[in-house]
Every structure is written in structure tokens, then in C-alpha cells.
Amino acid sequence: MAPMLIDDGGQVMKMLAMLLSLSGLFLFPADLAAKVKIVSTIPDFAAIAREIGGDRVDVVAMVRPTQDPHFLDAKPAFVVALNRADLLLLVGMELEGGWLPPLLVGARNADIQKGEDGYLDCSTLIPPMGIQSPDRSKGDIHPGGNPHYWTDPRNGIRIARGIAKRLAAIDPDHAEDYQRGCDAFVERLQARIVDWTKRLEPVKGTRVVVYHKSWIYFLDFAGLVEAGALEPKPGIPPSPSHVAGLLKVVQDSGVKFVLQESFYPTELSRQFADKSGARLLVLPTMVGASGMNSYIDMVDFIVNHIATDSEN
Structure with a gap:
């Protein structure tokens, strides 16, 4: 794994974030202060969040669709985005375990740490498959279950509902808007699931x-x-x-x-x-x-x- 740009005290990342903020190099434009800022580790959750939040959210994904999500090189821009985020969406089940924790330390954002409303491990929303005993000699093992659960569209429904619920907690004034966006997305997805099952x-x-x-x-x-x-x-x-x-x-x-x-x-x-x-x-x-x-x-x-x- 590539070395992370963080020292023990997190000072390197903190300085980088300060420099980037001064130069205006943000992933989130400054005029989006009123929107809920979402960082997703993978583009799939980002796409679902956009369906739910519409114009009320601004979403960025850290992993590109052509990248293996198990591995990601740390970039200062990720720290800046996490520092400004209201909500973090992650796959969990240790998929991002090799690269996300140091970025969260460097971001210095208490709102998106584990246990807070701004931290949503989407693996908690789905029934896990492939649970194994932890044994690194067996390769890249995920003891909590196989983390590639978003490929099942039935889990897409569960993820959407979980994101909508969390957005409502973060931005209660627009809870009804998020629920409407979620309902519309789920209705379309359920109809396609019927078609896909027949196909x-x-x-x-x-x-x-x-x-x-x-x-x-x-x-x-x-x-x-x-x-x-x-x-x-x-x-x-x-x-x-x-x-x-x-x-x-x-x-x-x-x-x-x-x-x-x-x-x-x-x-x-x-x-x-x-x-x-x-x-x-x-x-x-x-x-x-x-x-x-x-x-x-x-x-x-x-x-x-x-x-x-x-x-x-």
C-alpha cells in the first residue's frame, strides 16, 4: 500500500488542508454552504445519494469507477473534502480499512467519525454474506462478510432507505424532500428488479x-x-x-x-x-x-x- 501523507500527530495533513483552504482548492465549491456535503468512498453510493438528495446535496466519490476500492492512494484533496463533509458513506466490512482511517484522522472532522450521524457504514444496512473467521494467511479476508454487496439491487433499496434516514437526521428541515427522493428511486428500482428477474x-x-x-x-x-x-x-x-x-x-x-x-x-x-x-x-x-x-x-x-x- 502506498504511504499515507500523515504523521503520528496528523500535522502534515492538517497543514496541507490549511494550505488548500487558503488557495481555494476544495472539492466542494464555496457557494454550496447551504447544501449537505456528502463524501462517498465509492461512486455507487454517491449516485444513490444524488438520487435521494437532488439539489439539496453535493456529493463526491473518492474511488474512481476504474479503481480497485480495496486500495487508494491518499491525496490532500480527500482530506479537505472529508474536513468539510456533513456525511460520510462507506462500504465497511474492512474494504476501506487500508486507507480510510488515516484520512479520517487527518480530516479533523468530529461530525463524520464512527458513532456520529455523519458516519454511515452502509454494510450495517444489509444482510451480510460470506462471513469468515479472521485469518490473513487466507488472503484479503473480510471477517465481517463479503463487502461487495452493492451489486445486488435488493441491497440498493436498503442502502437508499438508510441514506435517506441519515440525511433526515442531519438536515431535518428537509426530511420530507429526502423521503420523496428515496421513494421515487426505490419505486424505479423495484420495477427494474422485476424486469431483471424475468430477464x-x-x-x-x-x-x-x-x-x-x-x-x-x-x-x-x-x-x-x-x-x-x-x-x-x-x-x-x-x-x-x-x-x-x-x-x-x-x-x-x-x-x-x-x-x-x-x-x-x-x-x-x-x-x-x-x-x-x-x-x-x-x-x-x-x-x-x-x-x-x-x-x-x-x-x-x-x-x-x-x-x-x-x-x-
Whole structure:
């Protein structure tokens, strides 16, 4: 992990924040003082927050849609944004554990610390899957559960309702506005869930191989079955023997797809797909990639590609 720009006393970050404030280099423009300022670690929660808050919120995301959210280089601009934020939205389940805590220390913003209304760990809003015993020898393990829960649109509903409730607590004068925004978003999302469920009906029970164990929630929604993962342990490259064993699984069980997020390297996945005869689907799982500007667009993109490829 890249070194963080924070010393033990947080003085480096504090000085950087002061310099940036004096020079006007903020992520939040100065004329947005009346708006609720939201910082989201990932663009998906940022997109949902915009749907709920509309013109009453200003939202920035720290992770770009082309980045692996497990790793992020600290930038002074992040500290400035966190310092001015009214609400922090994070994935939790230790996804941001390697980079967010030092930024929160450097931000010196009591309102967005854990336990405050301005700190919303969205993993508390969903039923976790993939809970494991803590053992770092097994790779990038998340003992509280698999953190890639936003790929299940049913969790999108839960997240939206949680964000609306927290916005109402922070800005009670506009609680009804946030509830209306949430209701409208949830209504649209529920209608699309009905459509997606029908679209995915023909592929239910299909066995797939994943690159990284981040598809568990979407597979549950879609009724797909994970037959194995190219990474034998999260974050650990596969050995030749692991790949050979997985090839046998594909041949014996009729695996049709290899699913991979777009921010991981594809060389190994393509080689595996060529050898196994399975179709490689490299799909974005964050809003903003491949021209997807909303959470619904992101899920729709994934569903349509899986459904369409299964027909070919």
C-alpha cells in the first residue's frame, strides 16, 4: 500500500488542508454552504445519494469507477473534502480499512467519525454474506462478510432507505424532500428488479467461475452458482495446480462464464477462458464505468450482458 501523507500527530495533513483552504482548492465549491456535503468512498453510493438528495446535496466519490476500492492512494484533496463533509458513506466490512482511517484522522472532522450521524457504514444496512473467521494467511479476508454487496439491487433499496434516514437526521428541515427522493428511486428500482428477474430466469442455475470473490451478492440475486474462483484466496494469484484443478471443474460441470470486474488485469482470465471454452465477461461493478451514470444503469448493464451472452 502506498504511504499515507500523515504523521503520528496528523500535522502534515492538517497543514496541507490549511494550505488548500487558503488557495481555494476544495472539492466542494464555496457557494454550496447551504447544501449537505456528502463524501462517498465509492461512486455507487454517491449516485444513490444524488438520487435521494437532488439539489439539496453535493456529493463526491473518492474511488474512481476504474479503481480497485480495496486500495487508494491518499491525496490532500480527500482530506479537505472529508474536513468539510456533513456525511460520510462507506462500504465497511474492512474494504476501506487500508486507507480510510488515516484520512479520517487527518480530516479533523468530529461530525463524520464512527458513532456520529455523519458516519454511515452502509454494510450495517444489509444482510451480510460470506462471513469468515479472521485469518490473513487466507488472503484479503473480510471477517465481517463479503463487502461487495452493492451489486445486488435488493441491497440498493436498503442502502437508499438508510441514506435517506441519515440525511433526515442531519438536515431535518428537509426530511420530507429526502423521503420523496428515496421513494421515487426505490419505486424505479423495484420495477427494474422485476424486469431483471424475468430477464435472468433462463440463466438460473448456470455455473460460473469468478476472478475475485466479489460476485457473491449478484450471483445470489441472479440465481447463478459459483463453481470456483481464479484467485484461490482473495488477493493471491493462482498457482498452475489451482488453474489445472479449476479447468477440470469447468469441464466436469459445464461452466459457461468467467466473470471479472473491469479494474482487474485480464490476461490470466483470457487464457483460462480460452483453455476452458468458457466465455469471459469483463463487467464494471461501479457507477461511472462504461458510460453508466446511475446505479440502475450499472445493474442493467451487468444483467443485459449476462442474459445476452447466455443466449449466444
